[in-house]
Amino acid sequence: MENRTYTADAEPGERVTVAGWVHELRDLGGIAFLILRDKTGKIQVKFAKDEMDDDLVEAGTSVSRESVVTVVGTVEEEPRAPTGVEVVPESVEVVAPADPELPLDPSGKVDAELPTRLDNRTLDLRRDEAKAIFEIRAEILRAVREYFREVGATEINTPKIVATGTEGGTELFPITYFGEEAFMNQSPQLFKQLMVGSGLERVFEIGPIFRAEEHNTPRHLNEATSIDFESAFIDHREAMDVCEGAVRAAYEAVDENCREQLELLGLADEFEAPEGAFPRLSYGEAIERVNATGELDEQLVWGDDLSTEAEKALGRDVGGHYFVTDWPSEIKPFYIKDHDDDEALSTGFDLMHPRMELVSGGQREHRYDELVAGFEQQGLDPDAFEYYTKMFRYGMPPHAGFGLGAERLLMTVLGLENIREAVLFPRDRQRLSP
Incomplete structure (x- = not known):
């Protein structure tokens, strides 16, 4: 809109055109106020009824809340106004009237349940608190991208429609692709590995992944955003260094650049970036520490995965972010390299927040024969992945990397109770619209 002034930029003495939504109307008899809201904040529009044209007063005071108006x-200057200034209007145009009956209250005075909010996400994000979450999400992704660039990684975009699943199994969404069966990709894993064998060497991607999981919990989604990194000529330890750096960059950016949003969410006083190096516990040490808490009904034994209860018990014991390393080879994917001196142990690692797992990573198997053998050991057909395996015959360097869940990162950064609060339009077993 030509000559539009954002509400936050309105200065006393200026003649302005402000545009936005009717946040609230207050009629005090001889005087009325329209509170106009835009992306930068709110401003008060004053209607002195005895001093103004009746049509102007009618236009500004009869409009329904959440209608789009131009003033x-x-x-x-008005010290009693919420922002210290107010607009004395010459004209009010109702650009798009809103129905008087709203499915939720964008002012936040009346709470709405999460399903109602998700069903009406556009209205929901007119609330300052909901908007703040996604402003913080954008800042996290910006900071992570910048960090990856600083460590020399090139951003890539890999296919989301594939002929075979990254890890096989039942967590695949099949689709019909010109009469043939295809799948929505579970992960960019295989493609980013192919790129470390190219001239790019070090790459990252932030993009959607799809998993047909049966879970319907506050921390699972069927479409999520994965933050992926992969680099040639590094091992799993160096990959953990990069992983820790990316998470720190996210926290530090929020701490530095999102104080207003943190204030809206009630987190300004308690929010702080992690301090000190993230502890690195071997899988064996993790099992011992979980068992020592005495919080599980049954003791974990070697080869068990860490259940949700085990993760929470260990998280409370550690008290901050931590890595679990040296997982048993049998419970890690085929592309994770085993330790050279102990084939029973893999180089796989997970980064954990006290509430949940955030990252899965490791050093990858770069030797062709060993890679093919890994497929066969896990019951997968190497021929179905020939586009991937054949490139390992043409000089694939040692490499390592990880995948970080963007929504889980945001969820733990802000202490959100449900991962769906971190997604604009969640996709889960019950929700395919909007």
């Missing part, structure tokens, strides 16, 4: 007028 032309003069900004005056």
Whole structure:
């Protein structure tokens, strides 16, 4: 809109055109106020009824909340106004009227259940608190991208429609692709490995992944955003260094650049970036520490995965972010390299927040024969992945990397109770619209 002034930029003495939504109407008899809201904040529009044209007063005071309006007028200083200024209008145009009956209250005075909010996400994000979450999400992704660039990685985009699943199994969404069966990709894993064998060497991607999981919990989604990194000529330890750096970059950016949003969410006083190096516990040490807490009904034994209860018990014991390393080879994917001196142990690692797992990573198997053998050991057909395996015959360097769940990162950074609060339009077993 030509000559539009954002509400946050309105200064006393200026003649402005402000545009946005009707946040609230207050009629005090001889005087009325329209509170106009845009992306930068709110501003008060004053209607002195005895001093203004009746049509102007009618236009500004009969409009329903959440209607889109344009107001032309003069900004005056008013210490009693919420922002210290108000607009004395010359004209009010109702650009798009809103139905008087709203499915939820964008002012936040009346709470709405999460399903109602998700069903009406556009209205929901007119609330300052909901908007703040996604402003923070954007800042996290910006900071992570910048960090990856600083460590020399090139951003890539890999296919989301594939002929075979990254890890096989039942967690695949099949689709019909010109009469043939195809799948929505579970992960960019295989493609980013192919790129470390190219001239790019070090790459990252932030993009959607799809998993047909049966879980329907506050921390599972069927479409999520994965933050992936992969690099040639590094091992799993160096990959953990990069992983820790990326998470720190996210926290530090929020701490530095999102104080207003943290204030809206009630987190400004308690929010802080992690301090000190993230502990690195071997899988064996993790099992011992979980068992020592005495919080599980049954003791874990070697080869068990860490259940949700085990993760929470260990998280409370550690008290911050930590890595679990040296997982048993049998419970890690085929592309994870085993330790050279102990084939029973893999180089796989997970980064854990006290509440949940955030990252899965490791050093990858770069030797062709060993890679093919890994497929066969896990019951997968190497021929179905020939596009991937054949490149390992043409000089694939040692490499390592990880995948970080963007929504889980945001969920733990802000202490959100449900991962769906971190997604604009969640996809889970019950939700395919909007």
